Amino acid sequence: MQPKAQRNKFGFPDLGIGVGLRTVHYGHVLEEQPPVDWFEIITENFIGTHGRPVWVLEQVAERYPVVMHGVSLSIGSTDPLDFEYLRQLKELALCIRAPWVSDHLCWTGVAGRNLHDLLPVPYTEECLRHVIRRVKTVQEFLERPIALENPSSYVEFTSSSMPEWEFLARLAEEADCALLLDVNNVYVSSFNHGFDPFEYIDAIPHERVVQYHLAGHTNHGTHIIDSHNGRVIDEVWRVFERSLAHSGGRSTLLEWDEDIPAFEEVHAEALRAREWLERARTPRKKKVHAGRA
Amino acid sequence: MPAAPSRTRTLQRLEHWFQAQVLRPHVGKRAARAPAVRHLLPSRALPAGERLAIYQKGYMLRLQECMQGDFIAVRAVAGEKRFTELVRAYLERHPSRHWSLNPLGHAFARFLEREAQRVPRPALLAELAELEWAMQVVFEAQSSPALAPDALARIAPADWSKTRLAPIEALRLLAFEHRCNAIASAARRKEPLPPLGRKQTFVVVYRKDWTVWRMDLDALQFELLAALCRGRTLAQALAAAARKHRGSPADLAQRIQSACASFVAEGLFRAVR
Numbered sequence: 228m229q230p231k232a233q234r235n236k237f238g239f240p241d242l243g244i245g246v247g248l249r250t251v252h253y254g255h256v257l258e259e260q261p262p263v264d265w266f267e268i269i270t271e272n273f274i275g276t277h278g279r280p281v282w283v284l285e286q287v288a289e290r291y292p293v294v295m296h297g298v299s300l301s302i303g304s305t306d307p308l309d310f311e312y313l314r315q316l317k318e319l320a321l322c323i324r325a326p327w328v329s330d331h332l333c334w335t336g337v338a339g340r341n342l343h344d345l346l347p348v349p350y351t352e353e354c355l356r357h358v359i360r361r362v363k364t365v366q367e368f369l370e371r372p373i374a375l376e377n378p379s380s381y382v383e384f385t386s387s388s389m390p391e392w393e394f395l396a397r398l399a400e401e402a403d404c405a406l407l408l409d410v411n412n413v414y415v416s417s418f419n420h421g422f423d424p425f426e427y428i429d430a431i432p433h434e435r436v437v438q439y440h441l442a443g444h445t446n447h448g449t450h451i452i453d454s455h456n457g458r459v460i461d462e463v464w465r466v467f468e469r470s471l472a473h474s475g476g477r478s479t480l481l482e483w484d485e486d487i488p489a490f491e492e493v494h495a496e497a498l499r500a501r502e503w504l505e506r507a508r509t510p511r512k513k514k515v516h517a518g519r520a
Numbered sequence: 521m522p523a524a525p526s527r528t529r530t531l532q533r534l535e536h537w538f539q540a541q542v543l544r545p546h547v548g549k550r551a552a553r554a555p556a557v558r559h560l561l562p563s564r565a566l567p568a569g570e571r572l573a574i575y576q577k578g579y580m581l582r583l584q585e586c587m588q589g590d591f592i593a594v595r596a597v598a599g600e601k602r603f604t605e606l607v608r609a610y611l612e613r614h615p616s617r618h619w620s621l622n623p624l625g626h627a628f629a630r631f632l633e634r635e636a637q638r639v640p641r642p643a644l645l646a647e648l649a650e651l652e653w654a655m656q657v658v659f660e661a662q663s664s665p666a667l668a669p670d671a672l673a674r675i676a677p678a679d680w681s682k683t684r685l686a687p688i689e690a691l692r693l694l695a696f697e698h699r700c701n702a703i704a705s706a707a708r709r710k711e712p713l714p715p716l717g718r719k720q721t722f723v724v725v726y727r728k729d730w731t732v733w734r735m736d737l738d739a740l741q742f743e744l745l746a747a748l749c750r751g752r753t754l755a756q757a758l759a760a761a762a763r764k765h766r767g768s769p770a771d772l773a774q775r776i777q778s779a780c781a782s783f784v785a786e787g788l789f790r791a792v793r
Contacts, residue, residue, distance in 0.1 A: 228587040252787045273618045275574040275661045278690075279730035301787045341616045342542060342579055343661035349534060357528050383561040386534065419562050419571075449565035452572065 233475045237405050239327050239437040241290050242478040245506075246497050251482075252490045253283045257436070260290060263494060267480050270297035270328070273424060275316040294478075295320055296407075299341065300330035301360050302311055303348035306337050308515075310368065317369050328435060329374035329407045332358070337379035342375065349384035350394040355401075362402035369431055374437050376403035379415040379453030390422065392430040399435045405515065406431065409440035410466040411482075415451045424466045433473040441467060442482040456485035464503060471507035477519065479504065521531045534559060542575045543615075583611055583624065590656055592626045593648045593700070594632075596707035597716065602639055606632070621658060629653055644698045644716055651700045651734075654692035654725045661690035666728075666787030672780055675792065680754040684731050686791040690727035695742060696720070701734050728787045735786065740764045741779045743789070 243264030248256065262352050266287060287293060301314065320328050333345040346459070366372055377395055389465050391395075399406050403494060417424040443457030459467075459481070481497035537559060551563045560568035576700045586605045588595055595603040612727035613635070629649035636642050666688060675683050692754040694700075702714045724735050736746065747757035758776060765772045783789065 230745055275620055276622065276660045277726070278659045282663075282730055300617075303535075305528050305535055309619060333537060335619075336616075337539050339617050340539065340543075341619060342539065343616060343621055344542075344543075344575060344578060346535075346538065349530070349531065353528060354531050356625070357531055383563075384534070384570045385559055385561055386530070387534070419563060450563065450571070452574070463590070 232285075234434070234507070235238050235405070235437045235474075235477065236434045237327075237437060240292075240474065240478070242294070242326065244497050245478065245480045246293070247480065247482050247484070248284075248287060248293070249487055249494075250280070251487050252493070253279075257283065259490075261490060261494060263291060263389050263477065265292040265294065265480075267294045267296050267482075270295045270316055270319070270330075270498075271299050274312075274319050276358040279409065286324060288375050290374075291322050292326055295323075295328040296376075296434055297330040297442070298343075298345065299335055300365065300373075301335040301341075302344075303332065303334035303358055304366070305334075305357070306339065308361060309506050313368050315363065318473065320369070320371075322455060326373055327405065328369065328371070329376055329405075329438065331376045331378050332398070335379045345378050347378060347380040347382055348385070350387040350389050350391055351384075352388065355397060356396055358398055362398070362404050366402070366404065372403065374407040374430060375399070375409040376409050377412050377416075379409075379412040379419075379451075381419055381450060383420050390418075390427075390430075391416065392427040395432060396432050401431055404435070405437040406435045407438045407440060408436045408477075409442070409443040410470055410472060411440065411444055411463050412453060414460075414463045415444050415453045416424045418446075418451045422464050425469050428466060428469045428473065431470075431473070433470070436470070436474055436477055438468055439467065439470065439477055439479040439500075440482055441479065441497070444509045457481045459499065464499075467500070468503050468507070471503055474505045474507075476507050481507065538575075541572055542579050544576065560596055580608065580611075583607070583616070583621075587628070588619045588622050591652050593627060593652055593704040593707040594628075594645050596713060597641065597648060597703065598639065599644055606639065606645075611636075617745060622656070624656065625649070625653055625656065641716060642704045644700075646701075647698050647700050648703060651696070651704055651725070653692060653724065654659060654694060655732050655734070658692055658725050658727050659663050660692045661688075661727065664688045664790040665692070667784055667789045667792065671789075671792055672784055675754070681759070683754045684751055684793045685754070685789040687788055688726065688790045690732075691747055691749070691788055692725045693722075693742070693746055695722050701736055705736070724788070726786065728790055730792060733786070735782075736737055740775055741782075744776065744779055748783075748789075 245265035245267055246263055248266040266336065268284065273280055280345045323494065333365045334347060334348060360461050365399050413424045413427050441459050442455045443459055445454040480502045481493065483493045528609050531704060556568040556572045560572060562568050563571060574623060598606060600713055610628055610631050613631060616624050629646050633646035633651050636645065643793060660761050697720055697721050699721055700713050700720060706713050721736040724737055726733055743764045744761035747760040761776055762772055
């Protein structure tokens with residue numbers, strides 16, 4: 228398969244292979260300045276605070292591209308959007324010159340509460356219209372497109388009337404937003420819900436994908452938890468390969484959030500993506516059909 | 521539940537139902553299954569109620585983990601089981617309403633003081649929570665450049681009656697009726713805890729070089745620093761400290777000089793006014 232969406236629609240740069248900036252690695256990153264292409268931060272760890280994380284981030288952002296990845300936008304919630312949160316997010320994005328900002332297709336609470344989890348939305352027409360309206364509002368406020376990540380989920384709603392990939396594709400098109408395609412999440416949800424991960428990948432509008440996430444997970448036999456620990460398993464690499472066949476490659480990031488090993492080990496795991504990316508970018512020879520002269 | 525626009529009423533009802541299910545203390549599989557099947561599908565391996573339970577367990581585990589990280593000494597003194605119960609009760613009374621987990625423990629000390637009277641040592645637990653929350657506040661506080669080490673020496677004694685020192689934002693001064701700082705240190709080093717009985721102690725929590733520090737103070741040092749932090753003049757602060765002194769005038773002068781030098785060296789002040 229030849230890649231159809233060599234460039235993303237938003238003109239976001241391909242930053243290469245990055246890793247998540249985590250507290251346990253602050254010292255190493257500041258002292259050793261490892262040759263990482265880029266970092267991704269969890270937005271909420273750096274807004275509303277004035278402590279060491281902000282001091283570290285300022286220095287990291289001077290040396291590396293830093294993308295902001297949030298967990299509290301709560302785009303699917305029926306509570307009002309939190310514009311104070313968005314104001315601070317916008318301010319930080321400007322301050323560190325974030326190439327883009329992202330969050331998840333999920334909700335985190337209603338009635339003013341925050342459960343600090345990425346809760347699943349039902350894939351209904353009503354919810355789709357609701358999320359489209361909110362994405363447009365957020366993008367207008369931030370004055371930039373946002374990227375939404377497909378979530379890992381552990382339940383399916385009886386009211387859902389379309390598969391997740393259709394919801395995501397229609398959302399991206401109608402709200403004109405970008406996508407952060409987490410291929411581990413695709414695999415996790417495919418295991419939990421019993422769908423074909425390749426069917427999911429093939430249905431995504433890849434010209435809207437601006438970033439990939441890779442991660443490890445925890446398989447409990449009956450279900451998989453998106454725990455972000457351990458190495459990326461072969462099945463997830465194959466989902467990644469399928470995505471690259473469509474896109475030709477995008478900024479790619481490894482998440483490792485539990486039992487985090489030394490920075491070099493995390494980076495080495497991320498760099499395993501290079502092989503797949505190079506393969507996807509190498510033009511394949513056209514098949515030559517034998518014919519009669 | 522506030523009235524929803526008709527275009528999201530079904531979604532709103534579903535989200536409120538789902539949230540209520542997740543927040544409900546984890547119940548037996550049979551009980552959980554009954555309401556879940558109306559809204560959730562089973563998977564090949566799990567019935568709807570057990571799929572929902574993944575979110576129920578995850579919620580409490582995540583917030584317990586956050587509180588464990590912030591209140592290490594409270595946990596060490598209360599014990600694992602009682603700490604878990606206290607946090608569960610606290611979260612029911614003070615659920616997170618913020619997009620960040622950082623403020624989660626903001627009312628834990630007050631909760632322990634007022635509402636945890638049935639557990640052993642509630643006063644100690646409340647004081648430890650106050651100390652550990654102060655550490656969190658100081659960690660997050662606004663930065664401010666500290667006074668130069670020779671700043672105090674440049675103030676003429678004649679000006680002491682009108683000079684005030686402004687403390688840095690990242691500073692909290694605390695008085696306790698237990699050995700809270702020593703207990704907090706031992707808990708963090710996983711060492712045996714010091715005696716838990718009553719003893720008046722004073723501690724200043726502050727940030728220097730992006731690290732949170734705790735310094736034990738005696739009564740004189742506490743009075744001196746407390747007066748300065750309240751905006752008293754240097755002369756008033758020295759008088760307040762002197763009232764706590766029981767020794768000779770020469771000894772008093774030496775102790776005040778030493779305390780002031782230590783405060784400035786640790787960067788506790790940001791301005792001379």
